[in-house]
Amino acid sequence: MLAEDPFDAPHRSGPATLVLQLGSWEGPLDLLLTLARSQKVDLAQISILALVDQYLVFIREAKALSLELAADYLVMAAWLAYLKSALLLPPDPEAEPDPHDMALKLQFQLRRLDAMRDAGARLLARPQLGWDSFGRADPEGLKLETIARYDTSLFDLISAYGAIKARSGPAAHIVRRRPVMALDEAIECLEALLGKSIDWTELSRFLPTDLADESYARSVLASTFVAALELTRLGKMSLSQGAAFAPILVRSTQ
Amino acid sequence: MSTESPLRALEAIIFAAAAPLTLADIAKHIGERGDLPHLLRDLAAAYADRGINLVERGGRWHFQTAPDLAHHLRPSREAVRKLSRAAVETLSVIAYHEPVTRPEIEEIRGVAVSGGTIDVLMEAGWIRPAGRRETPGRPLQYATTPGFLAHFNLIHRRDLPGLADLKAAGLLDREPPRELALPFSSTDD
Amino acid sequence: MSTESPLRALEAIIFAAAAPLTLADIAKHIGERGDLPHLLRDLAAAYADRGINLVERGGRWHFQTAPDLAHHLRPSREAVRKLSRAAVETLSVIAYHEPVTRPEIEEIRGVAVSGGTIDVLMEAGWIRPAGRRETPGRPLQYATTPGFLAHFNLIHRRDLPGLADLKAAGLLDREPPRELALPFSSTDD
Numbered sequence: 338m339l340a341e342d343p344f345d346a347p348h349r350s351g352p353a354t355l356v357l358q359l360g361s362w363e364g365p366l367d368l369l370l371t372l373a374r375s376q377k378v379d380l381a382q383i384s385i386l387a388l389v390d391q392y393l394v395f396i397r398e399a400k401a402l403s404l405e406l407a408a409d410y411l412v413m414a415a416w417l418a419y420l421k422s423a424l425l426l427p428p429d430p431e432a433e434p435d436p437h438d439m440a441l442k443l444q445f446q447l448r449r450l451d452a453m454r455d456a457g458a459r460l461l462a463r464p465q466l467g468w469d470s471f472g473r474a475d476p477e478g479l480k481l482e483t484i485a486r487y488d489t490s491l492f493d494l495i496s497a498y499g500a501i502k503a504r505s506g507p508a509a510h511i512v513r514r515r516p517v518m519a520l521d522e523a524i525e526c527l528e529a530l531l532g533k534s535i536d537w538t539e540l541s542r543f544l545p546t547d548l549a550d551e552s553y554a555r556s557v558l559a560s561t562f563v564a565a566l567e568l569t570r571l572g573k574m575s576l577s578q579g580a581a582f583a584p585i586l587v588r589s590t591q
Numbered sequence: 592m593s594t595e596s597p598l599r600a601l602e603a604i605i606f607a608a609a610a611p612l613t614l615a616d617i618a619k620h621i622g623e624r625g626d627l628p629h630l631l632r633d634l635a636a637a638y639a640d641r642g643i644n645l646v647e648r649g650g651r652w653h654f655q656t657a658p659d660l661a662h663h664l665r666p667s668r669e670a671v672r673k674l675s676r677a678a679v680e681t682l683s684v685i686a687y688h689e690p691v692t693r694p695e696i697e698e699i700r701g702v703a704v705s706g707g708t709i710d711v712l713m714e715a716g717w718i719r720p721a722g723r724r725e726t727p728g729r730p731l732q733y734a735t736t737p738g739f740l741a742h743f744n745l746i747h748r749r750d751l752p753g754l755a756d757l758k759a760a761g762l763l764d765r766e767p768p769r770e771l772a773l774p775f776s777s778t779d780d
Numbered sequence: 781m782s783t784e785s786p787l788r789a790l791e792a793i794i795f796a797a798a799a800p801l802t803l804a805d806i807a808k809h810i811g812e813r814g815d816l817p818h819l820l821r822d823l824a825a826a827y828a829d830r831g832i833n834l835v836e837r838g839g840r841w842h843f844q845t846a847p848d849l850a851h852h853l854r855p856s857r858e859a860v861r862k863l864s865r866a867a868v869e870t871l872s873v874i875a876y877h878e879p880v881t882r883p884e885i886e887e888i889r890g891v892a893v894s895g896g897t898i899d900v901l902m903e904a905g906w907i908r909p910a911g912r913r914e915t916p917g918r919p920l921q922y923a924t925t926p927g928f929l930a931h932f933n934l935i936h937r938r939d940l941p942g943l944a945d946l947k948a949a950g951l952l953d954r955e956p957p958r959e960l961a962l963p964f965s966s967t968d969d
Binding site for chain 3: 598599600601602603604606607620621640641642643654656657660663664666
């Protein structure tokens, strides 16, 4: 045998005589399947123990060659090592999960993946549209023409017109004057009432108490509060509140 | 291969082609053969009575559906539809105020009229453009058609109930009762 | 019209259509008739030996050229885009297990399915999202399309190569013989 360039020579691994090219496997299950097929028996008859050994040898060699192994290959190796020891131990009825079930499941997975590969190959071997048979390249196309017939009666028509006329007919709008205290007014009031007082005083004490109109009273309350905020912003007074919903205290800073 | 084989290949080639094929085009696929015109005539004869015919147009061959079957390929069906409220209202404004411009319709209805609404009424054959108003912007006017009168069983536009009639019928109330029986409510009258 | 007429109309309709037609599609053009499946079979039989065949694919009918004539039709030298191995495998997993979720595909293949693979198959029009599985996480399921059946010349999913054998062998069961966690099945859970 001729000496080969060591960089060209494919690395061969023990029983499986596989080319060490991890990139060509789609994960540990794929590698396992390739190894299993090298046993040249029906996958249903595969020796799981032999397969585990093949895989572990493969991984060991890969490590010896300092090849980068993806983590999932190592996880699989650890799991298979565990499976192997469980299979070799005297049967333990308490063992959970049963290692023989695990071996069966692994065999099932391999057979299923193998079956799917085979199915894919058989699919691709079928005559394919666009390669073996061809559809019409330039069909005229079919078209359903829908002729709309509108089911609208004269009543629909005139009642619609009636509705428009009713809608746009003369309408009397009565604008009620809502009693409000304007913000300017509230600022003026509060500033005047506060004067030069430097004692903390409840804001509510500055509200008029004799208001009969409830909506006006609410407007006064709101406007006075906003006025207090505005005067505080202008630095003319200070605001204080001990707690949420506690009385709001104000005092002049002038 | 059977003697029929060239015809099979011929029909497959012409069928799958993206455009009608000349004799030279066909020969590229099937190989040069002196009897090609003859084969094509045979194939055309075989299809003559079918729903698909092989025809020659200007030296190019293609399959097409038999002309007498066109009604199957573009069948029409009648769909009964309800006009949208906007369309009915727009139609009524046009009917009562024609010729009327779109801004006028919008003013009367109090809402914008979408182009789609006009299109639907036009497609239904009930309204038509009726010249331009000689005012700034020269807006297009709309009017109803004889088809409109026919559909609503009106001899003349004057037969539309007037405002007084509408009021009497309670149709100027805010919420017109839809089931209201009116003397003129039936289109069969 | 002659008794042959429905077949003529049928062939014209299917011939003119831009895509395979369901019975319902055809009925829209030819009218409802109980013997439509029968007529279609008759028409398919009439075309069986020709260069153009009438075929049913997933309940949809279309004309296509006979596969044995591919050598006359194949665009010379035009490279077919080859599916990646991952895509072929994913496609077969979906076809044989549908409806199937992505975690299930990953469990069967033993590796994560890249989004690109699903995309390629979706773009080819061969797979489609098929609702969510009512299990925790409500994962999306995938199934094949009529286009998949048409592309691979399958009348029905039943005709997938080896489907019956795989089913009999229990290899298409959603649950493996026992519920056990293997290391490669847990990565995406």
